[in-house]
Amino acid sequence: METLRLVLLFLHILGFAALIGGLLSQVRSDEKKVLPIMRDGVGTAFVTGLGLVGVLEAGDGDVDHVKIGIKFAVGLVLxxxxxxxMRKPTIPNGLFWGLLALxxxxxxxxxxxxxxxxxEVPA
Structure with missing residues (x-):
């Protein structure tokens, strides 16, 4: 189970790296757009995040449901x-910076x- 968790965590980190890398590659560009690497990155991060929660819930450790809920909500919005x-030729600067901030x-x-x-309070 630990090996599966580590593989999912590795893929989760790579997904966010792809998303943020795709965004950062356009910071100096006048026209910004959603790149395929961003789509693949956010999809990978979202799906592996769900998998990580499943593995954590199946294990014996504690799961911080507030943290998971926040990450799920932000990830879903992203x-x-x-x-x-994805199919738009360009996106507004506000949306671009919002995606990066999220x-x-x-x-x-x-x-x-x-x-x-x-x-626990000692007795």
Missing amino acids: LVLVMAN SVLNVAVAVFVSPTHVT
């Missing part, structure tokens, strides 16, 4: 925005939001 704008936010939540632990 997925919908990328897929809805992508970085999702990574930040993964790194900085620690699992909530209930501390």
Whole structure:
């Protein structure tokens, strides 16, 4: 089970790297658009994220449902925005910067939001 979790985590990170890399490659460009690498990256990150939650739920460890819920919501918004704008020749600057901000936010939540632990008061 641990090997599956690590493989899914590796693919999850690669998915976000592809999404953010596709966005960063266009920062200096005048016309921005949704690239196929961004579509593949967000899809990979979303699906592997769901798989990771399944593996974590099946295991014995604690799952931070608030963190998972935030990442799911942000990931779903990213997925919908990328897929809805895939065929458009260009996207507005606001949408572009919003996609970049949401992508970085999702990574930040993964790194900085620690699992909530209930501390027991000693008797």
